[in-house]
Amino acid sequence: MSRAVDVQELVEGRRLYAPERPKAIYDLSTSLECLFKEEALMQTCSWGENLTFYNGISYLTGAMAGALVGLTCAPAEAEHGESAKLRLSRALNQSGSVSRTYANRLGVIAMLFAGSESFVFRNHGKDIM
Structure with a gap:
């Protein structure tokens, strides 16, 4: 397994992603983005x-x-x-x-x-x- 796959984890609807550098982790949302709760x-x-x-x-x-x-x-x-x-x-x-x-x-x-x-x-x- 590559290092990028090891770092990706699913944490409460969010995905942690580090392409090359293990210390630079970006917090990307995997859920739908809605302005109001009713829209979601x-x-x-x-x-x-x-x-x-x-x-x-x-x-x-x-x-x-x-x-x-x-x-x-x-x-x-x-x-x-x-x-x-x-x-x-x-x-x-x-x-x-x-x-x-x-x-x-x-x-x-x-x-x-x-x-x-x-x-x-x-x-x-x-x-x-």
């Missing part, structure tokens, strides 16, 4: 935090997926002899329309998921998670 006791995010996170991620994912689908469908709808400017406009309109639809659908699903998760967690307690 809370195991999950609040309903608002879950709603914001899930809805934001889902909306952005839906917007990106919809834009890709719209861009792939736009050339199929283009007519022969259209100018490049008109084709670009058609592609942007198609991707915007599809991405808006996908983003809104995934956002609603995320809202339902966040609400039901918070409802179940609140009514059944911490033992379910």
Whole structure:
């Protein structure tokens, strides 16, 4: 065993660490750092935090997926002899329309998921998670 491993000890939730010099011991905390005691006791995010996170991620994912689908469908709808400017406009309109639809659908699903998760967690307690 190396000297660094010998010096590491767990003392009341703290780890003593001495990399090279045995006399220089640094006291590093291994517990979560919270400002208030209530935050340390809370195991999950609040309903608002879950709603914001899930809805934001889902909306952005839906917007990106919809834009890709719209861009792939736009050339199929283009007519022969259209100018490049008109084709670009058609592609942007198609991707915007599809991405808006996908983003809104995934956002609603995320809202339902966040609400039901918070409802179940609140009514059944911490033992379910």
